[in-house]
Amino acid sequence: MQEKVLPRLRNWISGSGLAKGDRLPPERTLCTTLGVSRAELRNAYLVLEAEGILERHVGRGTFLSRSLRAARGSNGIEGAISELAESTGPVDAMTARLVLEPELANLAALHATPLQLRELRRLASAMREATSWSAYEELDSEFHETIAAASGNTLLQALHRMVNGVRVIVVWRRLKSTERGPGADYHSFDEHDAILAALESRDGPAASAAMRQHLQGTLAAMTAAPPA
16 A cells, blocks of 8 residues: 555645645645545655655644755656665665764764754654654654754765665655554664763764664664564
8 A cells, every 4th residue: 555655645746736835735634635544644755755845844734845856766866865765775774874874973962053952852752752653753864864964064964865865765665554653662762862862962972882873773673573
């Protein structure tokens, strides 16, 4: 079913008459229109957000991107994300993250603003309350994107956007359409807290090490038990 949701949403957007910056209908309404579950819709949102087609704002809704350039197969970064996702597996995506994200965390410890640190603290707390895997994945993606932005390096941030975009698409294909999110003992919760503590202490090496440990833990969990 999931393989049908994304093209269905793309087609709806193409024929909706929405202009750049316009807000999409409420999730409940769009679920009824498309005949999909809320979990399936949120998973599709994650992919289109990674491609730059949608922008999601907590408390405000989901919008068509104001800087919309994405078209599947285009020559921009969004097109590159879509193309790379066709030839990238989950382990490859995690390996790329292991190369890039520890250094982003190291830089973020030096450059993160108090506002960015507060946002990371909010996201870490919200992930523990996520009631579905799609909701958790959205918050987790935002957590890592905020660290990339806090690095202060625009080139590395752009690279992270590409790697994260590919990861989101690959993960979306693996997600089950369930409303039940991660359990209270999910390994990433404490790992995110360790990353955040190092960032708040302005300890770059510790932040880098905590990020590496987190990603290695995620990779280990991914390879230990393939999804049914």
